Amino acid sequence: MDKELATHAAEVLKAVAHPLRLRIVDLLAKDELCVGEITATLGEKQSITSQQLTILKNRGILASRRDGARVFYRLENKNVTQVLNCVYNHCQAKK
Amino acid sequence: MDKELATHAAEVLKAVAHPLRLRIVDLLAKDELCVGEITATLGEKQSITSQQLTILKNRGILASRRDGARVFYRLENKNVTQVLNCVYNHCQAKK
DNA sequence: CAAATACATAGTAATATTACAATATAGTGG
DNA sequence: CCACTATATTGTAATATTACTATGTATTTG
Numbered sequence: 001m002d003k004e005l006a007t008h009a010a011e012v013l014k015a016v017a018h019p020l021r022l023r024i025v026d027l028l029a030k031d032e033l034c035v036g037e038i039t040a041t042l043g044e045k046q047s048i049t050s051q052q053l054t055i056l057k058n059r060g061i062l063a064s065r066r067d068g069a070r071v072f073y074r075l076e077n078k079n080v081t082q083v084l085n086c087v088y089n090h091c092q093a094k095k
Numbered sequence: 096m097d098k099e100l101a102t103h104a105a106e107v108l109k110a111v112a113h114p115l116r117l118r119i120v121d122l123l124a125k126d127e128l129c130v131g132e133i134t135a136t137l138g139e140k141q142s143i144t145s146q147q148l149t150i151l152k153n154r155g156i157l158a159s160r161r162d163g164a165r166v167f168y169r170l171e172n173k174n175v176t177q178v179l180n181c182v183y184n185h186c187q188a189k190k
Numbered sequence: 191c192a193a194a195t196a197c198a199t200a201g202t203a204a205t206a207t208t209a210c211a212a213t214a215t216a217g218t219g220g
Numbered sequence: 221c222c223a224c225t226a227t228a229t230t231g232t233a234a235t236a237t238t239a240c241t242a243t244g245t246a247t248t249t250g
Binding site for chain 3 (some may be wrong): 222224229232234237239242243245246
């Protein structure tokens with residue numbers, strides 16, 4: 001297996017290998033949402049949510065658009081959903 | 096999405112979110128191999144390879160058995176292969 | 191038992207990640 | 221412009237990860 005591919009794949013995996021980031025991606029799988037909605041839905045602090053949104057955006061998982069005072073985030077890398085489904089199926093199968 | 100599921104899924108993702116660990120898992124997808132073979136095939140240092148094998152074993156991804164002086168590692172968590180295939184497909188699709 | 195081979199672990203310095211509080215910036219309405 | 225809402229960023233301490241060297245342990249062979 002290609003070393004470069006491994007490095008790239010590891011970056012993608014690291015990007016989502018965090019409980020809050022996983023929940024954010026899961027939440028945005030359906031529609032785009034603004035930061036306030038994401039924060040409220042997940043019950044996390046504003047600054048932490050924003051921080052993790054920035055990480056996901058920088059790593060190409062999410063994209064954002066500003067609409068007035070609000071910023072909406074959406075899933076940019078749709079393939080990530082499939083990766084997560086695999087992991088979820090695996091986790092639930094283990095129960 | 097369940098917070099607990101997110102935490103568990105994140106742990107699995109973190110376990111494989113490392114270039115060398117990904118290459119190890121990929122290598123062991125076919126058969127079990129001993130540490131020496133893994134080290135030689137991947138061209139990494141012995142101690143680092145052993146360290147990463149231990150991490151993968153502790154996190155339930157691999158299992159091992161001793162046969163004389165050698166220790167063979169094998170994929171214990173077969174579901175991980177599917178997760179990795181998703182990531183690889185994604186990475187290659189992006190090219 | 192001694193030497194050699196195979197593997198694991200300890201110690202460590204550099205770096206990355208995390209959660210948090212505090213503050214800054216952008217936009218809206220009056 | 222002012223107050224308010226919405227989001228982003230900064231600074232920081234705690235913790236985790238990484239790569240590496242050196243050393244330890246287990247096993248086989250002579």
